[in-house]
């Protein structure tokens with residue numbers, strides 16, 4: 001049975017959470033910024049770019065500089081935030097989902113591994129790597145009541161699987 | 176003996192959006208214009224801890240008129256020269272190009288532009304050629320710096336060893352108060368007993384003398400992530416300083432490599448380094464000889480190629496997305512499914528009506544890339560609502576169905592290779608006069624060739640007779656034949672047995688209560704229907720000729736026809752997959768998940784559904800030895816006499832009954848009893 005009083009995150013809650021993230025980020029010069037498609041109810045999302053060096057496999061010792069672009073948007077049908085990201089090499093070519101998995105073999109045993117897939121971005125409607133939102137609610141649920149910023153709390157859980165680490169200042173926002 | 180200061184080469188990082196924007200500008204604005212266009216490059220003001228390589232990025236905002244990202248990035252001034260041909264890209268004089276860019280920088284130095292905006296010393300340019308059809312971008316970055324700047328490193332120590340914590344704090348807050356244009360390079364003045372002063376180059380530089388030079392620290396915002404080196408634009412700084420302070424040649428000068436870094440939540444400049452550097456003598460060609468072309472991924476002096484097809488070509492994006500969807504099925508549910516086998520199966524759809532459209536769409540869903548249509552009619556006004564590949568406009572234009580279906584399929588998915596053939600399939604009992612003789616022969620040849628060129632043949636025609644010839648040829652050619660026919664509220668979907676003499680495949684153990692027929696012993700559409708396919712179009716009422724069916728029936732049957740093909744393809748024996756059928760009411764088919772022969776389960780022989788009761792049954796029938804289409808009698812006659820036999824059959828279906836020895840049989844059989852089901856129930 002579907003109950004309406006089920007705890008979930010509203011778009012307003014989401015927008016407030018990401019606004020707080022951007023404010024904190026501005027103080028930290030951490031790079032999160034707003035984007036918006038005003039035609040959509042869930043049009044607000046935030047973006048951050050980060051460069052990392054990951055080596056593809058053992059035998060090849062060339063370091064690949066990869067740019068990760070993280071997006072946090074709101075998925076209306078699941079009623080949860082979505083972490084989408086794209087990864088590209090220095091010449092601008094994007095990693096395929098298989099290439100990305102190859103870089104992340106170490107997560108193979110965790111059940112988070114199989115939730116990284118490619119889905120359409122909730123706002124941009126283009127394919128992005130995505131942490132599949134089906135398990136997000138489950139992860140978020142305890143935070144909805146306890147955390148002042150459930151989006152941040154959720155990110156601290158799932159972020160490390162996609163190389164996204166949050167500064168401690170964000171975590172302070174939750175309590 | 177002290178070391179020389181080492182420089183870090185800047186590495187370019189191109190955001191995909193940069194190529195996107197360049198293509199857009201090339202198409203709409205630049206066109207054939209080959210002049211230089213100003214762009215911005217970005218370097219983060221906080222040195223990264225996760226990336227040891229010094230990157231300068233460009234993205235779609237690089238083409239903006241103003242630089243607006245000062246709170247996060249240091250600007251690099253640059254331009255792009257996009258050539259019209261690959262030859263121009265290759266042939267243009269690279270030495271001359273970089274020297275002329277160096278000269279421009281020299282002009283900025285001597286006419287005092289650098290005082291107004293110190294970031295002018297951070298420069299780059301891109302030589303590029305964009306092959307927009309292939310989404311290939313050839314490019315070469317250059318970060319011009321004077322060739323002869325050898326600086327001797329006399330001493331290097333941490334900022335905090337030279338300045339007090341208060342002074343470090345002053346430096347940082349004064350930096351933040353500087354105008355954006357003055358943050359890349361500035362001056363710190365430290366006189367004993369006085370407060371630390373932070374000044375712009377414009378304010379201070381010209382008043383410095385050889386005598387008081389030791390009171391000054393020349394600051395540069397260092398872009399190197401390597402602590403032991405400085406970014407290559409430092410050489411431009413030296414060129415600039417020596418122009419205005421000639422007396423600093425061969426002298427030891429104080430520098431601060433200004434470095435912002437993050438510790439916890441704090442951003443500080445404490446990681447900055449104070450250098451004592453001995454500046455060089457200006458050679459004759461100090462301001463005229465420039466270097467700085469970026470090395471490519473093979474560490475050679477040469478251009479790079481970005482193949483952006485996967486990222487920017489929408490048709491490739493669509494193809495990858497379709498493939499990914501199927502791969503997700505493989506990864507998540509069916510690890511052993513062979514998607515490539517499906518993808519490379521070439522499908523021939525005989526009939527582009529309700530069934531043909533529905534079959535084609537479902538094939539697309541499975542990732543099939545080669546779909547050929549054969550039909551002889553044009554799109555009528557009643558077609559588009561039931562035949563999912565057509566539009567109203569196709570009927571206005573009276574387009575041929577086969578052509579319209581192929582075109583529209585490509586509109587739906589450009590990755591498909593789809594062709595339409597306008598062709599009437601010759602039929603038994605439809606006599607061929609002199610005038611039509613050549614055309615008929617031509618049609619037989621064309622159909623035969625098409626069947627040979629494909630792997631799976633779908634019989635989706637609207638009359639029983641037209642299925643005869645493709646059944647025969649498909650059988651002889653050992654192709655997978657899938658047949659679908661519709662009644663008003665019923666459907667039949669079946670696979671034909673193959674003509675295979677030397678097969679030894681035995682069906683694996685089958686559950687109790689069911690029987691099995693091997694793949695080469697399965698009946699064809701005509702096996703169950705005893706009389707030869709005569710002229711069924713003659714003497715019928717209108718509703719027998721036209722497709723009068725519940726609209727959903729064709730969608731169901733079309734989808735089942737494709738799923739049946741896919742199950743055949745995934746079975747380890749393929750077309751020879753045995754068919755099981757239940758002989759006892761107690762064994763529901765769902766429980767007959769026999770053997771590990773196929774990941775998709777059982778492969779039935781036929782599927783019959785009835786919408787009047789929403790029921791479906793899965794009968795399996797053996798080949799009939801006197802079949803007019805698939806019996807050895809008929810096949811051998813065809814193999815022997817070829818066209819002569821076919822023409823005889825077209826002229827009289829009675830001939831077929833003779834060959835199949837049916838004429839003989841009818842003498843002593845009650846016709847009505849033999850007839851298991853009539854085609855009238857199952858006309859498409």
Ligand SMILES: [Zn+2]
Nearest residue numbers: 699702802805
């Ligand atoms: Zn037969």
